[in-house]
Amino acid sequence: MSDAPWSSRALRAAARVYGHGAGLRRELRRKTPRRLERPVVSVGNLAVGGRNKTPVVAAVARMLHGWGERPAVLSRGYGRETPTRDVVVVRDAEHMRATLAESGDEPFMLARELPGCCVLVHPRRARAGAYAEEALGCTVHVLDDGFQHVELARDVNLVLLTVDDVLHGEVLPAGRLREPLHVLEHADALLAVDGSASRLRMALGRTPDVPIFEARRHLGPARPLSGTTDFSRLHEAPVLLVTAVAEPSRVADDLRRVGWNLADVLSFRDHHRYRGEDAALLARRAREVGAHAVITTAKDAVKLERYLPIEVPVAVVPLEVVIEPVDEFAAWLRSRLSLDPEGA
Template sequence: MAAQAPAFWRRRGLPAWLLQPLSWLFGALARRRRRRTRPERLPVPVIVVGNIAVGGSGKTPVVQWLVLRLRAAGYRPGVVSRGHGGRVEGVAEVPADGDPAVHGDEPVLLAGTCACPVVVGRDRPAAARELLRLHPACDVIVADDGMQHYRLGRDVEIVVLDPATLGNGLLLPAGPLREPLARLAEVDAVIAHGGLSPALRAAIGGVPVFPMHLQGSALRALRDPARTLALEALRGCRVHALAGIGRPQRFFDQLEAAGLVVLRHPFPDHHDFSPSDLVFAEPAPILMTAKDAVKCKAFAPDDCWEFPVEAQIGSGAAERILEKLKNGRTPA
């Protein structure tokens, strides 16, 4: 089970300042590792989708969006991922009906929705090599959450940025940042899931920023995916909302904005759901994210619904990425 983020990450109080020396050490070690790591170049281009902070920022919907855009442009993409929450030793391909307990929740969701090969493994270059061995027709690889895995050479870097996840703006362990804000000025594109402060825009510099929001309108029954229900049909109704994602608040807010009366049930990111998690004293429809639905389908009650969403990303983002692919590799 993923741990909850420490409360002190949200502000620069005494705990954060006491941990500041460890943050400096973490930053120095991270810079040293990046300088000394020799990236492995693959025979096909690699697009990394990641972030600079701990926690969810909406990377999975962006990967889904990107795979669709690449396929529309004539590419044959594949995806590599870590497989958080899974038990894969080494590397493994993820079937469309894969087991989230084995392969991880996000890879199973991607394998079931992207209609492209997905391979998981802690060693990202090894996962990418396995993907190309199994699917030699693949001509571009999308690395899900691969920003800090510098052993995997990359041609395009995309940061999915949710300003709410940046907290106090300090590096681990004093704050939630895996890399300093200055790293944003080195990527090829920033996809922003929320408004940017002037300070954040200054840190990004001249890198193009594309706004994103998640859009959905229909629910899908977990027990019978062919059965759908318009979200509008539950306006004014009380519902149980479950979310084991990086920012459950965003899911709850989206449902409330649609007019639902939401009984909130937040869980840690990558939570390993059990049947008891779906039992409530008050009878009401149960709604959850697509990422959580892949783990609950086997034991979901009848009135349990998935709310799939799609990333809506500002115009020009796909063209920017395709242009970077066309014009060749970025320096290692």
């Protein structure tokens, strides 16, 4: 007799226990949240794995900076090689101030991409935010991966959600959700990923009490990291995609959708720390599959570049997220944060 039904039953039972525990943790921690002087925008999700949180954080920070604010991006700095108990200022508004090892890959990438913004790392994001206000003059905060970090009070809760998250809405270990779907009652707006707002509304099965915007991914032109080739025509040749993100298949699909010819995909676990032997491996794989170059993501590039050049050209294909409708989202966010509509 097959034991598959028993395994499924055990997973569902474990998921109920996990979901109950997640609910208790949320309620206990949100009773005495720390409130900063300046407003906080949280960007988070329900599912484990990639949901484009980091590009959304960048999009929100750029929008706030464009309005004359001085945003502080607050990150826990997952996967740092040299963690410390002190707040790490990865960058202030003018300069980079920390190394990749001190920062973690995503904060370091954000720091490079967000001139005029500040990026800080500490597991207790309230401590980093207080430092950003007192020492760096920051006027608004963007909390990276913050939906479950309820110790810090926030003024806006943005939650990224896919239709699949809703249709297969089981919590760990039976599914991929960190918390049950009912915690969406704490969201101020939902950002539909990989689909339209209307499809997400249909999947939810009711009209939510919060607005739903759409997080649209856009790939930029290849940017050279090392080697010599015509990078402007690189998408016409077979290339090797190398990446260490939560969902490499999504990156590959995005590239193929806009016409890239992927000879192969070499993927590592999320937040993988590249070593010299990895660089040798990807050069060898590129030769084996006849790739004219290696392409990678911005998150990978900050970790790979120390091992470049290699025998084949390497380029990064940047990803940006636009929250649509742009004007509607901007007006909504201004209103929620009570920011001057004329800007600073």
